[in-house]
Amino acid sequence: MVTAETSQPVTDPTRIGLTKEALKQAFVDNLFYIQGRFRDVATANDIYMAAAFTVRDRLLARWLKSAQHFKESGARTLCYLSAEYLLGPHLINNLINLGILETAREAGEELGLDLGEILATEEEPGLGNGGLGRLAACFMDSLATGQIPAIGYGIRYEFGIFDQAIENGWQVEKSDTWLKNGNPWEIPRPKITFPVRYFGHTEPYQDEQGRLRIRWIPGLVVEGVAHDTPILGYGVANANLLRLWKAQATESFDFQAFSTGDYYRAVQAKIEAETISKVLYPNDEPAVGKELRLKQQYFFVSCSIQDMVRLHLATVGPLDTFADKFVAQLNDTHPALAVAELMRILLDEHGLAWEPAWDITHRTFAFTNHTLLPEALETWPIELFERLLPRLLEIIYEINRRFLDEVRVRYLADEARIARLSLIAEGETRRVRMAHLAAVGSFAINGVAALHTDLLKTTVMRDFHELWPDRFHNVTNGVSPRRFIVVSNRRLARLLTSVCGNEDWMRDLTALRRLESLAEDQGFHEDWRRVKLAAKDQLARWLAAKTGVRIDPQTLFDVQAKRIHEYKRQHLNLLHIVGLYQRIKQDAQFRPPPRTFLFGGKAAPSYAMAKLIIKLINAVAEVVNGDPQVNGHIRVVFVPDFNVTTGQLLYPAADLSEQISLAGKEASGTGNMKFAMNGALTIGTLDGANIEIRDAVGPENFFLFGLTEAEVRQRQADGYRPSDIYHGDPELATIIDLIDSGLFAHGDKTLFRPLTENLLRHDPFMVLADFRAYVSCQTLIDEVFQDSARWTRMSILNVARIGHFSSDRAIREYGERIWKVEPVPIQV
Numbered sequence: 001m002v003t004a005e006t007s008q009p010v011t012d013p014t015r016i017g018l019t020k021e022a023l024k025q026a027f028v029d030n031l032f033y034i035q036g037r038f039r040d041v042a043t044a045n046d047i048y049m050a051a052a053f054t055v056r057d058r059l060l061a062r063w064l065k066s067a068q069h070f071k072e073s074g075a076r077t078l079c080y081l082s083a084e085y086l087l088g089p090h091l092i093n094n095l096i097n098l099g100i101l102e103t104a105r106e107a108g109e110e111l112g113l114d115l116g117e118i119l120a121t122e123e124e125p126g127l128g129n130g131g132l133g134r135l136a137a138c139f140m141d142s143l144a145t146g147q148i149p150a151i152g153y154g155i156r157y158e159f160g161i162f163d164q165a166i167e168n169g170w171q172v173e174k175s176d177t178w179l180k181n182g183n184p185w186e187i188p189r190p191k192i193t194f195p196v197r198y199f200g201h202t203e204p205y206q207d208e209q210g211r212l213r214i215r216w217i218p219g220l221v222v223e224g225v226a227h228d229t230p231i232l233g234y235g236v237a238n239a240n241l242l243r244l245w246k247a248q249a250t251e252s253f254d255f256q257a258f259s260t261g262d263y264y265r266a267v268q269a270k271i272e273a274e275t276i277s278k279v280l281y282p283n284d285e286p287a288v289g290k291e292l293r294l295k296q297q298y299f300f301v302s303c304s305i306q307d308m309v310r311l312h313l314a315t316v317g318p319l320d321t322f323a324d325k326f327v328a329q330l331n332d333t334h335p336a337l338a339v340a341e342l343m344r345i346l347l348d349e350h351g352l353a354w355e356p357a358w359d360i361t362h363r364t365f366a367f368t369n370h371t372l373l374p375e376a377l378e379t380w381p382i383e384l385f386e387r388l389l390p391r392l393l394e395i396i397y398e399i400n401r402r403f404l405d406e407v408r409v410r411y412l413a414d415e416a417r418i419a420r421l422s423l424i425a426e427g428e429t430r431r432v433r434m435a436h437l438a439a440v441g442s443f444a445i446n447g448v449a450a451l452h453t454d455l456l457k458t459t460v461m462r463d464f465h466e467l468w469p470d471r472f473h474n475v476t477n478g479v480s481p482r483r484f485i486v487v488s489n490r491r492l493a494r495l496l497t498s499v500c501g502n503e504d505w506m507r508d509l510t511a512l513r514r515l516e517s518l519a520e521d522q523g524f525h526e527d528w529r530r531v532k533l534a535a536k537d538q539l540a541r542w543l544a545a546k547t548g549v550r551i552d553p554q555t556l557f558d559v560q561a562k563r564i565h566e567y568k569r570q571h572l573n574l575l576h577i578v579g580l581y582q583r584i585k586q587d588a589q590f591r592p593p594p595r596t597f598l599f600g601g602k603a604a605p606s607y608a609m610a611k612l613i614i615k616l617i618n619a620v621a622e623v624v625n626g627d628p629q630v631n632g633h634i635r636v637v638f639v640p641d642f643n644v645t646t647g648q649l650l651y652p653a654a655d656l657s658e659q660i661s662l663a664g665k666e667a668s669g670t671g672n673m674k675f676a677m678n679g680a681l682t683i684g685t686l687d688g689a690n691i692e693i694r695d696a697v698g699p700e701n702f703f704l705f706g707l708t709e710a711e712v713r714q715r716q717a718d719g720y721r722p723s724d725i726y727h728g729d730p731e732l733a734t735i736i737d738l739i740d741s742g743l744f745a746h747g748d749k750t751l752f753r754p755l756t757e758n759l760l761r762h763d764p765f766m767v768l769a770d771f772r773a774y775v776s777c778q779t780l781i782d783e784v785f786q787d788s789a790r791w792t793r794m795s796i797l798n799v800a801r802i803g804h805f806s807s808d809r810a811i812r813e814y815g816e817r818i819w820k821v822e823p824v825p826i827q828v
């Protein structure tokens with residue numbers, strides 16, 4: 001083996017060996033030389049760190065070799081620009097990708113260590129909110145596995161997504177301190193830093209050739225320092241780079257203040273700089289007035305684009321070939337400033353003229369939209385923009401001027417259309433529309449599921465679609481089968497491998513089609529049920545240890561785990577539960593199969609309604625679980641702190657997956673895929689990727705209910721009156737009245753009023769309109785669940801036909817249709 005930097009062979013088996021003996025020796029060495037500990041005094045964290053360094057050593061040669069080979073091959077590199085990466089624990093994933101999980105377990109045993117305990121010590125890097133951030137992590141996994149040269153760029157948040165605790169039924173946010181024990185996976189690169197400017201003003205000047213140029217005199221300069229993490233592919237030697245930027249004060253800035261004796265000013269500047277990468281913002285909170293958030297966006301985008309330009313100049317050379325060497329994907333609008341930043345660097349720093357600079361920029365970027373919710377579309381007040389990023393705003397104005405000229409000629413001065421397309425929204429406060437900046441600056445625009453892309457074309461991006469129909473694509477999301485089957489569900493993975501005869505399904509999930517031939521096999525049914533029961537049992541044991549709550553693995557596990565949001569309709573699920581509770585108490589004949597309802601998910605800290613929904617789930621749980629009359633029939637549990645780690649326990653244990661958003665609201669959903677991959681059946685609406693999942697697994701293996709997106713539009717156009725539904729459905733009325741009665745609030749009749757009143761008066765997500773269909777569908781589910789052979793067959797067929805929803809497929813589609821990148825295999 002040869003490293004890139006010295007070209008000297010690395011042969012030391014304690015650094016690279018994959019045998020049990022080599023792993024043991026490496027662990028002992030690392031515990032001593034890196035952690036500085038003897039075994040008998042080593043803490044759990046010391047042991048975890050020594051194990052992590054042992055694995056990291058084995059990544060390094062692959063990583064450096066990949067970098068060297070990519071450089072030599074001149075292959076096109078994909079840069080994924082994302083404000084979020086919700087990676088989940090590294091150690092287990094890397095052990096699996098290296099193919100040494102069992103060897104490591106044995107090595108641990110011989111050293112008297114339990115690998116399970118070591119794995120449980122890792123604090124997951126929660127550098128994302130939910131779907132969008134986890135998608136970025138799945139994509140990094142699939143890029144490396146697909147051998148595509150790639151760099152993921154983002155922010156090294158010191159505090160990731162908050163940890164959720166439940167106190168008295170309410171969500172309480174605790175700060176996430178994932179770095180407190182050190183992060184063995186990252187390598188800081190103090191020499192790879194870039195300055196990022198803020199505030200100040202711009203001024204024109206003439207360069208040596210007599211051309212007019214613009215100079216930005218900043219009011220604040222902050223430095224971004226690269227922190228690199230290797231991302232190894234599964235079963236290949238390719239390892240890609242995840243480069244996250246940490247903000248620090250520039251040295252010169254400190255110096256200036258010190259030399260005038262102004263110590264506090266220097267410290268202040270340091271704090272201000274470091275604040276930029278301090279904390280992850282909840283992405284599902286409107287961005288109003290969040291200056292720090294715009295600072296963060298520009299911070300990581302500027303460092304990343306400067307880094308790409310540096311890499312290009314150092315390897316390939318002239319900037320006119322930049323877009324041949326790099327293609328950059330904008331993960332939503334958070335990195336949309338990259339369009340203006342690349343223009344700035346080409347114009348101001350490299351003296352290019354506008355047209356060639358725009359040509360390069362436009363060939364570099366592609367843009368993914370992840371939501372249609374109008375309140376989620378990012379815009380920034382001009383006033384803030386102008387103050388914080390004066391040069392960027394000038395460039396955006398010029399992009400807009402040229403763009404609108406094009407529109408004016410094309411549509412013969414259609415002023416209304418020009419106003420709709422403009423990068424600047426006029427109004428009381430003028431604002432920059434980030435989605436428009438991303439769209440104008442990109443050669444491709446995509447949605448994340450078929451329905452979502454169609455809606456994108458006909459609603460929020462309609463004018464852009466009319467202008468440039470060929471730029472629009474759909475790439476339906478996918479999830480990593482390594483993370484969501486192999487890591488999460490070892491028993492299922494073993495069963496799948498025994499059926500397939502090998503592990504190839506782990507990188508070609510469509511190979512699971514083979515399972516179809518066993519869908520009726522009674523012996524196989526037993527194996528299948530045993531795997532599911534074991535996962536349910538594991539969740540039950542974990543939950544009991546963690547929260548003291550006991551659940552029965554023999555009951556139907558009905559799970560809704562995702563961010564809490566009204567459009568996702570956790571409260572529709574609750575109405576069904578309250579209805580069941582009421583009927584079980586009042587009708588001794590009514591005894592559906594016992595169910596355990598499990599919820600998991602975080603609410604944005606300032607989203608009062610979502611927090612009230614969490615409170616109601618816990619309040620219903622308290623009454624239902626405490627009522628001996630319904631014990632043994634239904635149980636309700638809120639699983640605290642839903643994240644990648646707890647998700648890994650929930651997905652395998654679910655019998656039923658709740659995907660019940662209002663049609664047209666969930667762009668794709670990816671939890672729907674994770675559950676189905678683990679053999680859960682879905683109850684779902686025709687929303688997001690549910691539609692494609694249902695087509696793939698077969699409509700007979702999917703529990704469909706609810707209005708279609710077209711019906712939703714029609715009902716709303718007709719004037720939707722939720723109170724009519726309440727008055728026309730006595731069972732529903734009883735349920736809502738029960739919530740209002742104080743039963744779930746120790747007599748307080750007002751606590752849940754904001755929720756019930758909203759449902760009766762506005763019901764923006766049409767919970768009441770879909771209630772009856774949902775309950776009927778749940779009744780059908782009770783029936784089918786009692787026919788265990790039927791349920792098992794449906795479950796097997798879901799897994800057999802879910803292959804399309806692997807992120808490997810999604811990455812292949814991006815690579816072929818959008819990025820035009822080729823695999824570059826690395827040999828160990």
Ligand code: 26V
Pocket residue numbers: 130131132133135283284285286287332370371373375376377448477666667668669670688
């Ligand atoms: C942002 C906001 C901001 C204002 C308040 C409401 C709201 C709601 C959601 C969001 C998140 C937008 C970005 C996002 O995470 N989208 C998710 O992306 C996933 C990956 O493509 C996709 O599966 C989910 O359906 C989509 O919600």
